[in-house]
Amino acid sequence: MASKESSILPADLMESQLSTIDLLTAMFPSPGELEIPESTTQCIEKIRNWCEDPSSTPSGIPDNISLAVCLPIEDGERTIQVNITVPLQCEDQSIDQPPPLGFSLRQPDWLSRAEMANITASIPQSDDALEVFEFVQSEANRILESKQTQVVTSETDKGPIVRVWFYFPSLSTRKKRDDMVNLAPAYSLTGFVLAGKPGVLCLEGASPDVDSYMSFIKTHSWGDIPSHQKKVSERFRETEDVQRVFAGMEEITDSLGERGGQRANRGDMQALEAWLGSKGLQEAFEKVIF
Numbered sequence: 001m002a003s004k005e006s007s008i009l010p011a012d013l014m015e016s017q018l019s020t021i022d023l024l025t026a027m028f029p030s031p032g033e034l035e036i037p038e039s040t041t042q043c044i045e046k047i048r049n050w051c052e053d054p055s056s057t058p059s060g061i062p063d064n065i066s067l068a069v070c071l072p073i074e075d076g077e078r079t080i081q082v083n084i085t086v087p088l089q090c091e092d093q094s095i096d097q098p099p100p101l102g103f104s105l106r107q108p109d110w111l112s113r114a115e116m117a118n119i120t121a122s123i124p125q126s127d128d129a130l131e132v133f134e135f136v137q138s139e140a141n142r143i144l145e146s147k148q149t150q151v152v153t154s155e156t157d158k159g160p161i162v163r164v165w166f167y168f169p170s171l172s173t174r175k176k177r178d179d180m181v182n183l184a185p186a187y188s189l190t191g192f193v194l195a196g197k198p199g200v201l202c203l204e205g206a207s208p209d210v211d212s213y214m215s216f217i218k219t220h221s222w223g224d225i226p227s228h229q230k231k232v233s234e235r236f237r238e239t240e241d242v243q244r245v246f247a248g249m250e251e252i253t254d255s256l257g258e259r260g261g262q263r264a265n266r267g268d269m270q271a272l273e274a275w276l277g278s279k280g281l282q283e284a285f286e287k288v289i290f
Contacts, residue, residue, distance in 0.1 A: 006089040008061050011054040013098040014047055017086050020101070021067070024084070024129065028069055035068040047088070063089045068106070071133055074141045075247050081106040082136055084129065100127050105136065109251045112182055115143050144248065158206035163191075163238040163245075165288040166214075169231050171199025177251055179221040184249035187213040191246050194272065195253040200288060201232075204244050236287040245279050 009017065021044060028034035036044075043065050050058045064087045070079045085102035103123055107116045119139045126132055171177065172195055180193045180201060187209040191202040203210050256271040269289060276285045 006063060006091050007093060008057060008089055009087075009098060010093065011051050013095070014088065015051050016098045017088065018044065018048060018051065020129065021086060024067070024069065027130075033070055035070070037066065040065045040067055043088075061088055063087065064102070069133065071137050071140075073137065073144060075144065077247065078108065078110055078140075078144070078250075080108055080111075080136060080140050082133060100125075101129060103129075103132050109181060110248050111140070111143065119143075158188075158208055160206070160239070161204060161242045161244060162207050162210065163242050163284070164203045164210050164234060165236040165284055166201040166203070167233050167235045167288055168199035168201070170197045171195045171201075176221055177253075180217065181249050181251055183217065183221070184213065187216075189213055190244055190249055192249070193251045193253070194256070195251070198289070200272070202246075202284075204242070204246060207239075236284055238284070245281065 008014070024034060025036075043062065046058055047061065064085045067084050067086070069082045069084065071082060072079055083104045083106060085104075087099035087102075090099050105116060105120050105123075107113065111119075119136060122135075122139065123132060124135055171193075177193050177195050184191065184203070187205065189203050189205040189209055191204050192200075194200040203213065205213075252275070256275060272289075273282070273285050276282060
């Protein structure tokens with residue numbers, strides 16, 4: 001049996017969808033909190049004009065429009081993006097309620113695919129966007145707190161915390177970088193990865209864990225790379241009264257701004273210097289980069 005063709009929502013239901021978008025705009029007024037593509041903005045204006053004068057059906061209205069909200073996480077440094085789909089068409093014109101919103105998540109660097117899948121599968125089936133946002137934030141915070149607790153409880157008998165800095169003339173392969181981030185929690189390590197030319201890896205944890213992690217990375221994650229291409233050097237190891245600065249392990253490549261070079265692979269060292277300086281790690285930058 002052929003499926004029914006969709007048609008634009010009745011004006012009153014379309015106004016309800018617009019009200020939802022207006023509510024989200026009011027809830028997230030700061031730059032970067034709510035992302036609305038230009039095509040979505042243009043479509044919203046067309047629909048708004050039609051709702052004021054629905055004498056003729058507008059053309060070119062898509063099945064739905066999309067926008068995204070970046071929700072802050074309790075540690076103040078991380079966010080998680082919720083993608084929202086707003087339906088504009090339906091098959092049944094006799095409905096008296098607008099079709100429900102759709103929600104999906106964009107995976108941040110600090111969540112594994114499995115953790116992301118668990119949150120996504122548990123998102124409540126709700127027309128209330130605020131309820132969905134609160135659920136996502138709560139679950140993301142719970143996972144982050146669990147990781148931090150695991151790190152603390154595993155440090156008791158492995159010696160003091162050290163902070164070790166590694167330098168790469170070049171670090172680009174996405175899978176290798178993902179491995180660096182995703183494998184670190186198993187070794188109770190925190191820190192960051194910066195890809196590009198040069199690349200930087202910072203690890204915080206017990207010395208045996210740092211050494212075991214690097215050995216595993218070189219042997220397994222980099223097992224398919226010829227030995228002469230595994231260019232990485234330990235530049236600096238902090239050992240005196242080290243306290244963790246980083247809550248987890250993350251890649252910061254895209255958060256430091258635009259990169260230069262023919263392939264946009266040269267990291268912005270001034271941005272890195274400022275970022276590390278804000279965390280009290282200026283001395284480390286000078287020892288690692290210069």
